[in-house]
Amino acid sequence: MKKNIFLKKIAFYIIIVVVWQLFSISNIWPNNIFPxxxxxxxxxxxxxxxxxxxxxxxxxxLRLLVGLVIAIGGGVVLGIFMARVExxxxxxxxxxxxxxxxxSVAWVPLAILWFxxxxxxxxxxxxxxxxxxxxINTYTGVKNINPHFVEAARxxxxxxxxxxxxVLIPAAFPxxxxxxKQGWAFAWRGVIGAELLFSFLGLGFLLNVGRxxxxxxxxxxxxLIIMIIGVVIDGVIFKRLEDxxxxxWGLR
Amino acid sequence: xxxxxxxxxxxYFKHDSHKLxxxxxxxxxxxxxxFVCLVGPSGCGKSTFLRIVAGLEIPDEGQILFDGKPxxxxxxxxxxxxxxxxxxxWLKVQDNVEFGLKMAGIPKEERAQISKRYLDMMxxxxxxxxxxxxxxxxxxxxxxxxxxxxxxxxxxxxxxxFAALDAQTRDLLLVEMQLIWEKTKKTILFVTHNVxxxxxxxxxxxxxxxxxxxxxKLMPVNYKRPRLAEDESLLPFQQEILSExxxxxxxx
Numbered sequence: 001m002k003k004n005i006f007l008k009k010i011a012f013y014i015i016i017v018v019v020w021q022l023f024s025i026s027n028i029w030p031n032n033i034f035p036x037x038x039x040x041x042x043x044x045x046x047x048x049x050x051x052x053x054x055x056x057x058x059x060x061x062l063r064l065l066v067g068l069v070i071a072i073g074g075g076v077v078l079g080i081f082m083a084r085v086e087x088x089x090x091x092x093x094x095x096x097x098x099x100x101x102x103x104s105v106a107w108v109p110l111a112i113l114w115f116x117x118x119x120x121x122x123x124x125x126x127x128x129x130x131x132x133x134x135x136i137n138t139y140t141g142v143k144n145i146n147p148h149f150v151e152a153a154r155x156x157x158x159x160x161x162x163x164x165x166x167v168l169i170p171a172a173f174p175x176x177x178x179x180x181k182q183g184w185a186f187a188w189r190g191v192i193g194a195e196l197l198f199s200f201l202g203l204g205f206l207l208n209v210g211r212x213x214x215x216x217x218x219x220x221x222x223x224l225i226i227m228i229i230g231v232v233i234d235g236v237i238f239k240r241l242e243d244x245x246x247x248x249w250g251l252r
Numbered sequence: 253x254x255x256x257x258x259x260x261x262x263x264y265f266k267h268d269s270h271k272l273x274x275x276x277x278x279x280x281x282x283x284x285x286x287f288v289c290l291v292g293p294s295g296c297g298k299s300t301f302l303r304i305v306a307g308l309e310i311p312d313e314g315q316i317l318f319d320g321k322p323x324x325x326x327x328x329x330x331x332x333x334x335x336x337x338x339x340x341x342w343l344k345v346q347d348n349v350e351f352g353l354k355m356a357g358i359p360k361e362e363r364a365q366i367s368k369r370y371l372d373m374m375x376x377x378x379x380x381x382x383x384x385x386x387x388x389x390x391x392x393x394x395x396x397x398x399x400x401x402x403x404x405x406x407x408x409x410x411x412x413x414f415a416a417l418d419a420q421t422r423d424l425l426l427v428e429m430q431l432i433w434e435k436t437k438k439t440i441l442f443v444t445h446n447v448x449x450x451x452x453x454x455x456x457x458x459x460x461x462x463x464x465x466x467x468x469k470l471m472p473v474n475y476k477r478p479r480l481a482e483d484e485s486l487l488p489f490q491q492e493i494l495s496e497x498x499x500x501x502x503x504x
Binding site for chain 2: 146148149151152153154155156157158162166167170171173247248249250
């Protein structure tokens, strides 16, 4: 069954590539505007061979990771405070909802003014794009904890940070995972968008270079890489983590 | 020696604007080592009374004395067993059982020694490494009881712990509960809506009146143990409890 689905997927992608190839050899559009899959593949091989592709991937992923770690750390702490301290929720909570509606690229001008064209600026955009999704999901998770968990834990002597680390966080974890997943997706968009505008290394920078050189096949090649990285992180890392947590927590 | 004393406990349920007097002056004296079953019409506040004894809720009037000292908060000398167990799904059975010990800062090896004793007692040894979603409802309740006993509390507070069990499992646990009580000499308060359960378990049965509830009658149970759920000799006593209870149920 599972193998069957896999075969269907493979067949689908082969068809796409074949149709693409047919379009490009039919010469409806000139080759420099609509390159063939072969040319895109060639471009990938070249940029892999001279190392620029891997350097770009490495730079973007490193920025993503640093931004995401900041977002998760900050978002979890903020979310717990919002859920447990009413005044924090009433004040900062409303601001969080507002800030979450700002697309992360809208932070780019501010980041450039504050940090200059630096890694810190891009990481700032990445982190701020992700932090509120983590915050809101953590808040919802903590709010939805079975109150008997907290009562039982207090009854058995848990209090303060012990209560937070040994009950609140694990009990809210299924929600927090959704927050991390959303947060990562926002962070990935944020990092590419910021690199595009900062034009300072990374995959977004390579996209920009492709545009400046009128190299459509490089642009498409980099877009494919961005998509593949997205699929791998989402489908492999987060899906596995989510499945494991859901089944252990008895939610599936 | 008097272990627990409830003095004129009054508690209101607050729904939006109107107040409902749930407990209207509950008085109860429980001697060390007694097994008191609390029965009453549904919604009479017997579970609320238990929560007040646990220190999870504060009465509007009156006080609970534990060893002569007023109860102001929750504490490990009065451990609650919740209806659905309130086990932590992110922990293995053994870690659930050791939770309170861990909170108290007891080192790992010592925790393992203590928990082993209670895992054996509750016949859970081969489930020590299981997660709670892998257990049946009956097994979960055994874990909940083991987790409470590990704390070595003076008083065990049980809130309809067998309500969700199938009949065979419950009958088995009714026998085991008597053995545990005889072995550990704990003082037990046990809330149930099941008259047969109360007759089998209790040294005393306290019948709650309808709201605003008081304890209408405290009835000693003078039958030899171990008692079985199907014991016909217990039927007259069950009838006696029912005749106290029936008018209250009608009023509710």
